[in-house]
Amino acid sequence: MKAPLKWLGEYVDLTGLDAAEVAARLNVTGTELDRLIHHGVETPETVVVGRVLSAEQHPDADRLRVCQVDIGGEEPSQIVCGAPNVAQGLTVAVATVGTVMPGGMKIKKAKLRGQVSLGMICSARELGIGEEHDGILALNEALPGAEDVAPGTPLTSVLEHADEVLDLEITPNRPDCLGLYGIAREVAAATGAELRPAPWTAAGAPAAVASGTSAPGPGEDADAPDPAGDAIDGFAVEVRTPLCPRFTARLFEGVTVGPSPLWMQARLSAAGMRPINNVVDVTNYVMLVTGQPLHAFDADRVAGGTLVVREAAEGEELETLDGTTRALRAGELVIDDADGPTSLAAVMGGARSEVHEGTTRVLLEVASWDGPTIHRTAQRLSLFSEAASRNAKGLAPEQASWAQALATRLLRETVGATRVGGTIEAGTWDPNVVAPPLTVREARVERLLGAAVSRPRQTELLEALGFVVTDAEPDAPAGAGTLQVIVPAERRADVTREVDLIEEVARLGVVADLEPTLPARRRPSSARLTPRQQARRRAEDALVGRGLQEVVGWSFTDAGAAGRLGLTADDPRAAAVVLQNPLSEDQAVLRPTILVSLLDIARHNRTRGVEGLRIFETGTVFRDAPDPTRPDMPFEHTAIAALVQDDVFAAKGLLEALFSALRIENWSVEATDEVAFLHPGRAAKVLVGSGAEQVQVGLLGEVHPRVAGTWDLPRVATFLVDLDKTLPLAPESRPFRPVGQFPDARFDLAVLVPDDVTAARTVATARKAGGALLEDVAVFDAYRGKGVPEGQVSLALHVRLRAADRTLTDEEIGGTRDKIVAALAEKVGGVLRG
Amino acid sequence: MQERIAELRAAGEAAVAAATTTDQLEELRVQHLGRKAELPNLLRNVSDLPPAERGIVGKAANQARQALQAAIDARVAELAEAELDAKLVADRVDVTLPGKPEPVGGLHLLTRVRRDIEDIFLGLGFDVVEGPETETVHYNFDALNHAANHPARDPGDTFYLAPSPRLSGDIQRLLRTHTSPMQVRTMEEQDPPVAVVVPGRVYRPDSDATHTPQFHQVEGLWIDVDITLADLKGVLLSVARSIFGADRDIRLRPHFFPFTEPSVEIDVSCHLCGGTGRLRSGERCPLCKGTGWIEILGSGMVDPNVLSAVGRPEYDPERVQGFAFGMGIERIAMLRYGLTDLRTLYENDVRLLEQYA
């Protein structure tokens, strides 16, 4: 919301406060400044009123005129001007030498085709006060009384054409601050400056006159019923929906559509709105002051003189002001006249009844709407105009009266229109139904804020914001009383409870110098990560310790990722969760596996010349299938995955480190050729537990060369582990096992086994045969080739035996060795080599 | 005989003294004291001498042999020392050559900052909990007191999931826009008092240098019978000092959030300019843009409607109260490490990541 400071100053006395000071106070009381803008000429004081004494054709340029302009100096100043409408006798705005124009251009003494030029005669657009660009601004036409102004007088003394503008961020709960008077009230409460009476009141009207910006005229008591009654001859309004609590209309005759006064154009421009014509400008001006949108119909184009507000039927069509035919949804709001839909209520007017150059009678609609309904419509049609976004807030019905009153005065003063008849009232709103006052318990304020605020101080703070406060028990001791508070209309939607009033007290009177404390009741023991959280950190740290760099990939990927992984449509991993409103096709679905992220990141790094990549990530993956814990939501789990530019054994070594960090010992792998994105001969399922308790927790393997190729990668290996399944299996601690005081006995065995016997099976066989004395057995080499018969592999086993209570005898060692050799021969066809 | 012994000893000692390498001494040892050498043979044949000479000659020969032995040992030690010195000189390397390469590992900056924040809050007595990234409108908005027309619900501010025939229930699903749904989920599960932080990934459809469509937050919630706004300030002051330094101050700036009332944004005094708004050079501080303050998080007292939405008598807003806050991990990372473009965090150029490892 843009608040031009001088305009704002009409409603609150800003004497002695500059824009930065106002912004600073607003900033610490709840209204943040987005930016401070200077609107218009940078050096307004150097733009003066001038009179064109002569305008002669430039001797050497067809389109230029050489003018002698009286700008108050002893001699006229010569100014070369290119505008077609410059002429002798005009009163104009002259940017004198040294003026800095909007955008930073500096006016210098210049020679144009040989003729000296001492300044610039300005157009309205050059001054930043309008769109006019046909030529220079003829003040004698556009500004009443300008002909009587002495040349050389600063233009600012007759027209506020430049201003400081506070661009404020208005939070969604404060639609009252979408009007300048609401901001003025905040400024008054935040700075202690005096708030002037509202401009729609009788008392507020003269204030506007005093500032010299509008002609005199009586104000009205906006909150009282219209003395002229609620009827207008020839017009009728019917509201057939509860979603429009109040609809008011007034009729104006004698309208001549033309440009609005310069001061109004200047203010609208400063507030970021384009001046259009005097009628539309009044509706926009009033909206900017009151926060309440208005709509002007050409009264003679309202067919039958009737307006009906109703809910649309599904699929119904309407042509809006922008010439688009739009299909409506059931429950959206339209306004009909006798010829059918004429307006998309509160969002956009219809083309048929729009005010146009020939309009002479205006029917002015000001209505209140159900915010969420309007919000939905505006959202669906992407039609968030200034008016629609205000109506979407659900404004107070009282605001309609304020807007009608101010618009009536301005239409009279600036358009010369005459109001005819009364104010049509429709809708369910009953001004006599008043919400009961809210109660604020003094003790509650202190209990919530941790700082005491006396009742008188609370009263003072709330009254500054327009609340009406009564001390219910004036004799109650400090800390034990209550206040009764009536909420002003424009705050009714936001302030509905005691706590909302406490917030008002807090933001204006407490927050700035609140003493920090720590909670009195603290837990008796310190907080710790849960065992699972600790295990996750250990897992990550283990991989970092092995020289892996953690990465953080996107949760998003494109719909083609599953295909690039070689997954067929019926693979559960191919069922991606799809976004309804993705930012781009590249981020249209949620990743079904972290491998996608790792491959993307690997490619990115490789194209930048990084070799020997070792990366891992912990994160969430998603699948379009019911989540076991929340069946109406998609499946998601936390996974940890690594990718190394190396072979499957490198990845397995990292997996061993991971399980070791998790203290999980009974894990194993089982070869698989069924995972589309893994090398069919170098891939495995990762399993934890045994027998019926065994669960698959992940995958290990080299990425399928075809898949790696898709990502422009050489051989890479990966593991993927579901942490949601794995972390609960990680023991909190590992039982202590004594190393043993007695020496161990070690020997190696080289056995030939058939190729289809896995190392795991050979080791398991040896372990079982070794019995109680066997401390460890492991494969340290596997060899195929010269000296090993075809179809066989030579496995080198390292065996360690130990007894806790004695040194093993040669007999014991030899006996165990024989048992192992025999078992290998019997169970896996193992033949001892040399 | 004794002269011969003296001669042999003298010759041996002279040769030892003249030797220049340990190898030569080894040869001399064989030559003078070895199996075939004269002196040991003399000793071996002492028993052949007349008894009167045996003692004298034996003693002299033995002395000569021991002396020679000692001379060789001494000379060997002396030469070995010198030879080692020489070898060390020859073994000298250029120690400025690089070490043997070890793979470099590291946590991502976001993880480091997240863990830091978790640890700070653990120290203040908060548990760490986590929650799902796909959410319902109920948990993300309704239960958090967002009005039906609150702009955060708009598709321009929230990623919605396309309807799925595989899932039951006709509900609108979304990617959580904040970690706040865990406020409600935690209170559903746990009785008061509750003090938790919730780190996690959140999503909003925004993309520029300071916004990425996914980012990370840490939510905080402390509910008990007597938690006040002053406590909120005290706790967050501790946090700000832990993160940005002991000299930092914070200020509360009133704001609006649907799920807290009153709501405040927290600014920390700028650590770059010390809160003065000016650098030592006199230039305007680029970090706080001359204001001396940097916004770090949004917070407030939990709105009674949020407590009521939990639907448990334990969370009757007349009985319990407390504060909630949400801070952006990326934002803290930017402020702490001087990052200017968040998107680089998700590009994952390992050469960049390693700088923070």
Ligand SMILES: [Zn+2]
């Ligand atoms: Zn600074």
